[in-house]
């Protein structure tokens with residue numbers, strides 16, 4: 001829990017922070033992305049990301065995405081396996097020690113076997129939900145993939161799951177924050193960078209516009225909690241432009257590519273955004 005006073009920011013060494021785009025889902029309509037009818041026509045297609053926080057030898061991978069089987073089963077376009085996306089930044093997934101799972105949905109917690117040395121950080125409530133009686137209901141289990149859950153259980157029995165409850169400082173400059181609603185135990189990740197604290201919302205807001213309009217993405221566990229989560233994200237971030245949504249293709253336009261070779265694949269979230277909040281949330 002957040003019971004100790006955080007270190008003064010001047011004492012925190014900043015992380016490099018990246019969004020890595022590994023899959024996409026085209027042909028969607030705007031109405032697929034908002035629970036309530038919305039006159040806007042923006043934000044139809046979904047992109048899929050994992051995130052990387054790196055500070056010298058310290059590497060935190062945030063989420064593990066999905067592989068080809070899940071892409072085929074759900075009609076998504078896999079652009080590259082998450083492990084291959086990480087390799088583009090010189091990160092060897094087989095050596096990664098710390099992985100945060102924001103939640104256990106199929107697009108965030110697949111490919112665990114690509115991270116054989118990792119400890120996985122997960123909220124207790126997410127684990128209980130994904131393996132408990134709620135999964136008797138087909139609609140509730142639809143966003144999960146049983147093979148991922150089996151792999152999660154194997155990691156648990158390997159002693160490689162670290163459970164968290166609520167808010168926790170995982171390292172100086174890297175916090176986990178429970179922001180449930182989309183799923184029972186979703187956690188956002190707050191990372192200190194050269195431009196201050198940046199909040200990786202994951203699916204606490206799929207698009208900038210879900211939060212801006214307080215109109216949730218239609219996959220949800222607890223609507224009231226999800227709406228409260230938007231306020232929580234805004235509390236955690238120095239400004240809305242320090243919040244990074246979980247699936248918005250605008251993220252690729254909002255931030256500079258990490259190199260020209262990785263244009264459209266990897267952007268630097270620790271750099272100032274190139275677009276205003278108003279443009280992003282439109």
Ligand SMILES: [Zn+2]
Nearest residue numbers: 105107203246
């Ligand atoms: Zn997702």
